Amino acid sequence: MSGTATAPAGWDAEHAVDTAQAAALVHAQFPALAGAPVRELASGWDNTVFLVGEQWVFRFPRRAVALAGTEREMALLPKLAPRLPLAVPVPELTGRPAGGYPWPFWGARHLPGRELMTCGLPERRRVAAAAALGEFLRALHDPRLVGRVGAALPHDPFRRGDPSVRAPLARKLLDRLAGRGLWKPAAPTAEAMAALLGKGAQAGASRAEPVVCHGDLHPRHLLVDPDGRACGVIDWGDVCLADPAVDLSVAYSAFNGTARAALLAAYGPSTERALKGEGELRARTLAVFLCAALADYASSIGHAEMLREALRGLHRAVA
Template sequence: MPVKPPAEVDLTADLVRALLADQHPDLAALPLRLLAHGWDNATFRLGDDLAVRLPRRAAAAHLVEHEQRWLPTLAALCPVPVPAPVRVGRAGPRFGWSWSVVPWIPGEHSADVAVPARTPWAPELAEALSALHVVAPAGAPVNPVRGGALAGRSATLLGRLDAGHLEAALPGARDRWLALWHDALGAPAWPGPPIWVHGDPHPANLVVRGGRLAGLLDFGDVTAGDPACDLATAWLTFDHRGRAAFRARADAQADARGTVDRGRWRRAAGWALVMASAMVTHGEDDPVIAAIGRHALGQLAADRA
């Protein structure tokens, strides 16, 4: 089974401190520790209020640049905090890609919260995503694996099905997945212009505090496209009760804007299947991500039972 790509550079606290000393010396003496090595980026906690975010492979380097360019715009739209860079790190001899110093958003990842306990803030997440879902300007990034036509993900999804990755996560559901996928492909397309899309609002990218939504993280997949891509979080994050609350608020927000999109939830289910399939396929060395994928598959299957 494929696993997370290896880092293409040795990202250590010593390297990060040297980068800070070179470019932001007033921050270089703050306490520093590694928090996470993700699929694309590594994150170091810096002092009490900041974090340093660096790409760990060349394929992800442009994603940090997208965040640097566009997160200030998105932060102004979103009703909860997002990690818009407060300092920018430039490529140089020590490190060949751009990197960022971002605010630290206190709280815990919602992936660490029991699924039933997420329901109270499901409407808040729907409101936050709706606030982001405005027409994107010319020049907004276009992500080839998020927010486009679902048909563009068909070969990848069917390949994962044929390889048995979804069967291993939820045996006996292949026919359900094929039926769901064909239903999503047949849904009416997004009728509007390209919209800002977070691209990856799964539970490990949501911060909660005191039973409330406290922040949206990791805009590396930010794109212009179909907002149904973000609505996939209904299955990735919630159980039936939470999903009902999320859907009700999302629909209310769309109605208030006068948005007519009859295929949104069918397409969203297709996006949830694509994302969950990636998580169970590539989650061998990341149990949190693998668990999110298995949960989403279980929720999608239950909805189609």
């Protein structure tokens, strides 16, 4: 999660860690890193992330609601990483509460790359990243992973695969953006959005066999290299068992046209099964919700790049 501006009240940290406190905690608990330079790398809804010694990334929960996800990351990512074709963070250093900070935190080797959300990659150059992400999701959604590494994961705890939950929330966020003058789509887009959210609000429960899902996959969490190639997937605090459409929402929030087709083709034979019936509706509805939430957050902290990409994602989701 990038951007270091102060978050609005809705995203306020319960325990905000600044650079000085992060340095004190890391230096005291990991002698090999004592004296290493520390700088804030990213800040998001649930965690603040610091780069230590240009080689390690430490992730500090900001809110109590993130703690369960922190524990899941520490338990699951070391097992999951060797099975995936893109890099993911692997917690190697576990920190304990100290110095007024009440929660555990962890450190992993720094993954190179920039968030797709803020790198300004043109639509025409997203095909390679999309195809690599499709292959990644094909591996992540392998049903065999459920028994091998994911049996203890919760089942879609935030109901992101349920459009009847996400569509009304998305509509409220869009109304808020419209009230700020940020969401002003042309009539065809507005009509398509209304139709999508109307259908989403009436959708039934998923009948898909659950798979291991990232759970919060959008353009902030895909890393790309300077050539636009996908090189990592970050922020696994919402990893869970869910309908595969939960992760396939990224096909609609981050890609369009040829790039989207490349992602779905790389996902392979499971694509038709995952998106049949109401699967595509689930993916598109979640894409709208996530992009609307990101746009709301970005506008509140004054992050212009994130806001532009989130608004483009809203258009992609109904294209």
